[in-house]
Amino acid sequence: MKRVKVAGLSIGGNEPLVLIAGPCVIEDLDRTLRIADFLAGLSARLGFGLVFKASFDKANRSSSKSYRGPGLERGLEILARVREKTGLPLISDIHETGQVEAAAEVLDILQIPAFLCRQTDLLQAAARTGKVVNVKKGQFMAPWDMRNVLTKIGEAGGESVLFTERGTTFGYNNLVVDMRSLALMRELGVPVVFDATHAVQLPGGAGDSSGGQRQFVAGLSRAAVAMGVDALFWEVHDDPDRALCDGPNSLPLDQLESLIGEILRIDRLVKTGQAAGQEGA
Incomplete structure (x- = not known):
């Protein structure tokens, strides 16, 4: 498997687990910086790699009345402040080819x-920047069909x-996670991330917004790490x-430290076992 390098971090292979975490959307500068500071402190204290995430625009909300974020220009300014203050690498989502160039000037991962x-046009525009590209598997996609995405x-x-992996549509307003998908996508030769918080989303489940079941995030995260996933997304x-x-599907900051500690212990156990198996092969 090809390892992906992100601002000093190495994701994939048998490298330690990396956490991609932050608020769903940029609400304001102060809150974004507070959350980033908190996460950076946890990363330093517990010794795990961290990428900060927050969206500058949520263009795919259930309702046109839903809050979308500050937009491209102001959002990227705020994310640049996060990097300046914390030194963390950054990821955010892009929705149109016209956003790619500006986003690539600030973000480490598109x-x-x-x-x-x-x-196709969006995937290939992102690829041409030379930045790391993180593609979320569609809720309608089989894991093996991501081979075509990789080819593009x-x-x-x-x-x-x-x-x-962020779950697969299961009936109406519901998602289910097939843990086999994590292994199947890794067989394509790319590091795999498990988005545990979106996996418990209930799309459109609140009528004009999505619901969620955050009580299942911890268990699904543990299961994904036990499967040997390369990174978690919260x-x-x-x-x-x-x-x-x-x-409804976001984790409160005060629950993170104990959960991350558990997750890191599982990750070390799994990857120590993988390394021993490779040596004995």
Whole structure:
């Protein structure tokens, strides 16, 4: 498996687990910086790699009345402040080819939302920047069909790719996670991320917004790490019940430290076993 390098971090192979975390959407500068500071402190204290995530625009909300974020220009300014203050690498999602150039000037990883994972022009524009591209597998996609996504990115010169599992549509307003998908996508030769917070989302489940079941995030995260996933993706917030986006499936900051400790112990156990198996082969 090809390892992906991100601002000093190495994702994939048998490298230690990396956490991608932050609020669903940028609400304001102060809150974004507070959350980033908190996460950076945890990363330093517990010794894990961290990428900060937050969206400058949520263009795929259930309702036109939903909060979308500050937009491209102001959002990238705020993310640049996060890097300046914390030194953390950054990821955010892009929705149109016209956003790619500006986003690539600030972000370390360009993220393709699940609904757009088959948009050839967007995938290839992101690839041509030379940045790492993280593609979320569509809720409608089989894991093996992501091979075509990888081919599109490769045709545009993209060499650093992550694939993210975020659940598969299961009836109406519900998602289910097939843990086999994590192993199947890793067989394509790319590091795989598990988006545990979006996996418990109930799309459109609140009528004009998505619901969620955050009580299942911890268990699914443990299971994914036990499967040997390369990174976890969590949306976190200091007050999820008042968050402007995806609050029902976001983790509160005060629950993170103990959960991360458990996750890191599982990761070390699994990857120590993998390394021993490779040596004995």
